[in-house]
Amino acid sequence: EVQLVESGGGLVQPGGSLRLSCAASGFTFSSYKMNWVRQAPGKGLEWVSYISSSGNIIYYADSVRGRFTISRDNAENSLYLQMDSLRADDTALYYCARDPHEYTHYFDYWGQGTLVTVSS
């Protein structure tokens, strides 16, 4: 069974940092592209970042580029999101999501999310 379990969320002050993790199991993690998607409270879905299966191709949404860093450890079956210079509008539930096919970019499995709250 495919499982994605996020952790690392919490309350942080504006300008602070957090590192999110996503532990993957039930599939060959190193073969799949991965993404972070977020959802502000009561709002819709926003794609945040993408990383290829080997980690050599990375993309970011304009809203986080230069502040967030995506990475992965295929030996540990884990995905990460380093979040720096956090702002109030980064407050959201952050999901990791699997990207199932080489030439397509939708999300077939999602974690349950980890909540990031940026507030003083």
Added chain:
Amino acid sequence: EIVMTQSPATLSVSPGERATLSCRASQSVISNLAWYQQKPGQAPRLLIYGATTRATDIPARFSGSGSGTEFTLTISSLQSEDFAVYYCQQYNNWPPLTFGGGTKVEIK
């Protein structure tokens, strides 16, 4: 950036009735479109990809149609478990991958 627009924002439907949800792209995404269902307190669930292909274990009452800029998700006979928010997402021109604002299907 491709802007995805969903309509209506809220759809009131009685159980057993048909629901038709629309998604429009600001430019052609060919058939590179997915639909997701999200229930309160849950993660999104993939329903449809490639505009028309049902994902694994998705009931046949869910169907997707369209190409280019106009897409439709149809739920042929609404069940109680189908009341949720539905999102479309394009993956033709990216980054960024973009979602529509969602359609809430509520009980009439």
